Amino acid sequence: MSLPTTVAPLFTPLQLDASLTLPNRIVMAPMTRCMAGAGLVPTPAMGAYYARRAAAGLIVSEGVIVRPDGQGYPNTPGLFSAAQVAGWQAVVAAVHAAGGRIFAQLWHVGRVSHPTYLDGALPIAPSPVPLAGRVPRTEFTYATPRALALEEIPPVVAAYGHAAANAKQAGFDGVEIHGANGYLIDQFLHHHTNRRTDAYGGTPSRMARFCLEVVDAVAAAMGVGRTGIRLSPAAYHNMEGDPRDVVVFDTLLAALAGRSLAYVHAGIAGHHWSYDDLGGSVAAYLRRRYPGRLVACGELTPEGAAAAVAAGEVELTAFGRPFIANPDLVERLRAGEALKPYHERMLLRLV
Ligand SMILES: Cc1cc2nc3c(=O)[nH]c(=O)nc-3n(C[C@H](O)[C@H](O)[C@H](O)COP(=O)(O)O)c2cc1C
Numbered sequence: 162m163s164l165p166t167t168v169a170p171l172f173t174p175l176q177l178d179a180s181l182t183l184p185n186r187i188v189m190a191p192m193t194r195c196m197a198g199a200g201l202v203p204t205p206a207m208g209a210y211y212a213r214r215a216a217a218g219l220i221v222s223e224g225v226i227v228r229p230d231g232q233g234y235p236n237t238p239g240l241f242s243a244a245q246v247a248g249w250q251a252v253v254a255a256v257h258a259a260g261g262r263i264f265a266q267l268w269h270v271g272r273v274s275h276p277t278y279l280d281g282a283l284p285i286a287p288s289p290v291p292l293a294g295r296v297p298r299t300e301f302t303y304a305t306p307r308a309l310a311l312e313e314i315p316p317v318v319a320a321y322g323h324a325a326a327n328a329k330q331a332g333f334d335g336v337e338i339h340g341a342n343g344y345l346i347d348q349f350l351h352h353h354t355n356r357r358t359d360a361y362g363g364t365p366s367r368m369a370r371f372c373l374e375v376v377d378a379v380a381a382a383m384g385v386g387r388t389g390i391r392l393s394p395a396a397y398h399n400m401e402g403d404p405r406d407v408v409v410f411d412t413l414l415a416a417l418a419g420r421s422l423a424y425v426h427a428g429i430a431g432h433h434w435s436y437d438d439l440g441g442s443v444a445a446y447l448r449r450r451y452p453g454r455l456v457a458c459g460e461l462t463p464e465g466a467a468a469a470v471a472a473g474e475v476e477l478t479a480f481g482r483p484f485i486a487n488p489d490l491v492e493r494l495r496a497g498e499a500l501k502p503y504h505e506r507m508l509l510r511l512v
Pocket of ligand 1: 190191192193194223224266339341342391428429430458459460461479480481482483508
């Protein structure tokens with residue numbers, strides 16, 4: 162059967178580096194499922210879930226926490242203990258056996274947490290600015306976080322590097338740094354949450370410093386060409402925006418431009434949403450500021466994704482909820498079959 166022309170651009174391969182070629186432009190977006198076992202160890206069911214989606218050009222795993230105080234939701238897997246590495250080894254092996262490729266998304270939630278996840282300790286953040294609202298699945302409101310002391314920052318950076326080394330040991334094909342959606346790295350990148358006046362705040366380059374140090378620590382462990390990063394320059398999730406933020410992202414992206422990363426991935430927003438501060442969509446802003454590969458995400462239809470690739474707006478397109486509803490998403494697109502609609506109740510089971 163010939164490929165439907167409306168989605169054909171998604172089925173061109175993309176060479177990431179000398180030893181890794183993605184067979185298509187379809188990425189499974191990172192999605193937290195809160196299904197890890199005791200000790201935040203990934204389970205065989207998670208391996209089967211990802212393996213069913215192995216036809217994706219690339220799978221990005223759910224957020225994986227880099228150290229215990231990076232947790233902000235129940236049962237999110239980690240990559241800091243030997244048992245977690247062993248659990249991921251089995252997950253990655255299942256994906257590879259099914260012919261797939263998988264990156265681990267490295268995550269620290271920063272202030273988006275509560276002492277209930279932290280053995281009673283306060284969440285850490287650049288500055289003591291609380292997130293408004295209620296912690297999902299609990300009766301608690303978010304706590305005011307504790308500002309990291311200057312000497313506490315290098316160990317956090319190092320934790321990302323260790324997690325990347327563990328990801329490599331587990332057999333992951335690469336890692337994606339979760340720099341988006343209002344979590345720790347993003348908290349350093351926005352004025353609302355970064356009120357520091359030391360080496361990590363106060364000017365755009367100092368606000369970008371934590372992110373760049375994490376990138377370099379992770380790239381040193383995983384290889385820069387196998388390191389991607391997710392960013393959300395428009396503050397749309399767990400975050401309040403400030404018109405000055407865009408200069409921080411201009412500065413960050415100029416620095417990332419010299420680093421030959423695997424890709425920059427646009428965060429949670431709709432691909433077509435427009436932001437005044439960015440002068441349009443997130444992807445269009447990233448394209449103007451960053452010369453490397455881009456991944457689009459958010460409310461994409463297969464036809465819209467194919468058009469974005471064909472127009473050269475992005476190199477890769479990520480699908481989140483459609484991949485939960487359709488483990489066989491790639492096969493359906495190839496066959497020209499309609500996708501099953503997503504429903505929140507699908508989150509209750511790992512299928
Ligand atoms: C259940 C669920 C969990 C998510 N977890 C993460 C996550 O761990 N890391 C992340 O960067 N984005 C996460 N996202 C955002 C998705 O990666 C994606 O950006 C979003 O769903 C929009 O894409 P879509 O319209 O194709 O679903 C999550 C989304 C959903 C629906």
